[in-house]
Amino acid sequence: NAGVTQTPKFQVLKTGQSMTLQCAQDMNHEYMSWYRQDPGMGLRLIHYSVGAGITDQGEVPNGYNVSRSTTEDFPLRLLSAAPSQTSVYFCASSSFGLPIAFFGQGTRLTVV
């Protein structure tokens, strides 16, 4: 079982560059979300989606864009990378019937 597949695992960007973090799940989960994790801050919700075509902002959405064209995929776009976006990013999915989150392995992003 693939579960939640998140790519890339590591990335270094220069300030101002853009990139897309990929997230795919094969469990037919309705709910998908993106978190960032910084030391001492826990996981903070960036954006989430309750189904294909529906997205909403979380706690820290600025500088990020998402779309949900299919149930399986939920990419996160950094529009113009800033050093403050240096973090570990996790994608997660869950089912409304059983709201237990399954996480991808994380992306360690450094913006220089």
Next chain:
Amino acid sequence: RKEVEQDPGPFNVPEGATVAFNCTYSNSASQSFFWYRQDCRKEPKLLMSVYSSGNEDGRFTAQLNRASQYISLLIRDSKLSDSATYLCVVDNQGGKLIFGQGTELSVKP
């Protein structure tokens, strides 16, 4: 005020000790509650769900007090392998999970 608050620790305990973690949440409409475990530089994984009646899974016991909006996790007979960060998680609306900042546990020989 954060929606979900935990004591960040770290908790440094000897093997065999009993340790308790506490968590409070602010949204009285929260529906489901969980404890996740996160090992260093890895993704969080579900440890156990938390039910109003309290529930136990081996050495782990979780309690929920809805009136006080308080969740706890008790670990008995700590093992070295229990060293990790423990995350309190609240489901506010059908899948929107809010995480506490985590409590770090270090179990020493």
